[in-house]
Each structure stands twice: as structure tokens, then as C-alpha cells.
Amino acid sequence: MMEARSNNLRLHFEVQGAGAPVLLVHGYPLSGRLWDDVATHLADDYRLIIPDLRGHGASEAAASATMEEQARDLMAVLDAADEQRPVVLVGMSMGGYVALAFCRLFRERVRGLVLVNSRAEADSLEAAEARRATAETVLERGAAGVSEVADSMVEKLFADSTNAVLRQEWRVRMAATDPVGMAAALRGMADRPDSTALLKELKVPMLMVGGEEDVITPAEGVRQMAEEVGAALEIIPGAGHMTPVERPAEVAEALREFLERVV
Ligand code: MLT
Numbered sequence: 393m394m395e396a397r398s399n400n401l402r403l404h405f406e407v408q409g410a411g412a413p414v415l416l417v418h419g420y421p422l423s424g425r426l427w428d429d430v431a432t433h434l435a436d437d438y439r440l441i442i443p444d445l446r447g448h449g450a451s452e453a454a455a456s457a458t459m460e461e462q463a464r465d466l467m468a469v470l471d472a473a474d475e476q477r478p479v480v481l482v483g484m485s486m487g488g489y490v491a492l493a494f495c496r497l498f499r500e501r502v503r504g505l506v507l508v509n510s511r512a513e514a515d516s517l518e519a520a521e522a523r524r525a526t527a528e529t530v531l532e533r534g535a536a537g538v539s540e541v542a543d544s545m546v547e548k549l550f551a552d553s554t555n556a557v558l559r560q561e562w563r564v565r566m567a568a569t570d571p572v573g574m575a576a577a578l579r580g581m582a583d584r585p586d587s588t589a590l591l592k593e594l595k596v597p598m599l600m601v602g603g604e605e606d607v608i609t610p611a612e613g614v615r616q617m618a619e620e621v622g623a624a625l626e627i628i629p630g631a632g633h634m635t636p637v638e639r640p641a642e643v644a645e646a647l648r649e650f651l652e653r654v655v
């Protein structure tokens with residue numbers, strides 16, 4: 393169990409393996425556990441740094457969690473891991489939004505960028521309003537509000553064929569999220585800037601991974617984004633939004649192919 397401090401906030405992270413550094417960033421309202429099964433395929437050859445974002449997993453929550461603050465948290469984690477080399481940055485969904493903020497702030501530390509079930513656009517006005525309303529509800533209702541969010545998320549996260557054990561495991565994990573941390577992440581996502589132009593300007597190797605049955609970040613959007621920026625593309629059959637847990641071997645294979653080209 394390793395810990396970093398970012399503006400006095402306690403952040404949990406794990407390090408596995410040795411080799412070129414790969415920073416694996418989970419989505420909302422998930423945790424570093426998202427990468428467990430992918431990591432088993434890669435840890436023999438790479439140094440995997442796997443944080444819990446603020447307010448998620450075993451990391452402390454704060455009232456604010458902008459994508460920029462979370463990107464600075466990632467830098468604090470790299471420092472605590474004594475990792476000074478540029479990393480291949482892999483961000484799943486909200487982790488992708490944080491990864492884009494990291495690219496904006498610390499471009500020189502990014503050797504390659506992988507967006508997994510993510511997007512570069514900001515929220516529409518309606519989507520941002522809906523997130524802010526959910527944040528209010530979660531703060532008012534506390535654990536009961538978080539549990540309602542977990543119930544509604546679990547309906548959308550997985551492909552039809554994904555087994556009930558996996559769904560239940562993640563429902564329980566999501567329902568344990570700190571209400572303050574959940575509300576902060578919702579507001580942070582609602583306020584995030586559009587990163588489409590940034591993505592086009594970024595001169596780093598890129599890979600976009602999508603799930604064929606993802607209803608949160610549909611595969612078609614991922615395909616378009618990859619085409620627009622000339623990124624490599626991998627759409628994983630039989631996966632929803634949770635590709636790293638639904639199809640870990642395929643995700644690891646796509647990452648390995650990319651890593652072998654890039655590092
Ligand atoms: C996530 O998985 O991180 C979220 O679903 C992202 C989002 O809601 O935009």
C-alpha cells in the first residue's frame with residue numbers, strides 16, 4: 393500500500409512490475425481495482441502505477457475535484473512513486489478526462505496517450521446540469537444517494553452478456569464511494585473544458601479503445617475521435633463501458649501492442 397500527498401490530501405496508489413512506466417487511471421465512480429486483471433497481463437514487462445483518484449477507492453475525498461486538480465494529484469503520485477520518466481498515460485472514461493488535463497499541464501511527461509471508453513468533448517449544457525443536480529442529491533442524501541447512483545450506473549456500465557457477479561461486485565464498490573468525493577467528481581466533470589483541440593495538437597502516439605456495446609461513450613464516437621487525430625483504434629467486441637474488467641485480456645493485448653511501438 394503506497395501513499396502520496398497532494399495538497400495535503402492522502403492518495404492511495406499501487407505499483408506493480410518493472411520497466412517503462414505506465415500510469416493507469418480509472419473512471420467514475422470506480423477505483424484502481426478496475427485495472428487488476430489487465431495488470432496481471434502487463435506487470436512482467438512494465439512498471440504499472442495505479443492510483444485511486446481523490447474521493448475514490450482508498451483515497452481521501454475533497455470538496456473539489458476538477459480535472460486539473462486530479463491531474464496534479466497524478467503528478468504527486470508519480471513523485472511519490474519516485475517516477476521521473478515520461479509515462480504512457482492510460483485513462484478510462486473520467487480517467488481519460490483527467491489524462492487530457494494532465495497532457496495540458498505536463499505535456500513533457502507524456503510519452504503516449506491511451507483513452508479507454510472516453511471522449512475529448514466537454515459535457516453538453518444539459519448533461520452538465522444533470523450532473524450538478526445529481527451532485528446536489530448525493531450531498532443531501534449521503535450514502536443513500538450514492539447507492540441510488542450505483543444502482544443506476546450499474547444498468548449502463550456493462551454489455552448485455554457480462555455476468556451478474558461482475559455487475560454486483562462493482563455495484564457494491566460504487567455504493568461505497570464517499571458522497572463528498574462523488575459530488576466533487578460530478579461537478580468536476582460538468583465543469584471540464586473541451587479538449588478536442590488539445591487532442592489534435594498533441595504530438596504524442598495515441599490509442600483509442602472502445603467497447604462495442606458501450607452506451608456511455610459509444611464506439612462510434614471513439615472511432616470518429618481516433619480518425620480525427622490519426623490515433624490507433626481498438627473496438628472490443630462484447631464489451632460495454634467497463635472494457636478493462638469485461639475484456640481484460642483484449643485490453644491488455646491492445647495496450648501491449650501500443651506499448652511495444654511507443655516505449
Ligand atoms: C466514467 O466512467 O468515468 C463516467 O461514466 C464518465 C462520464 O460520465 O462522463
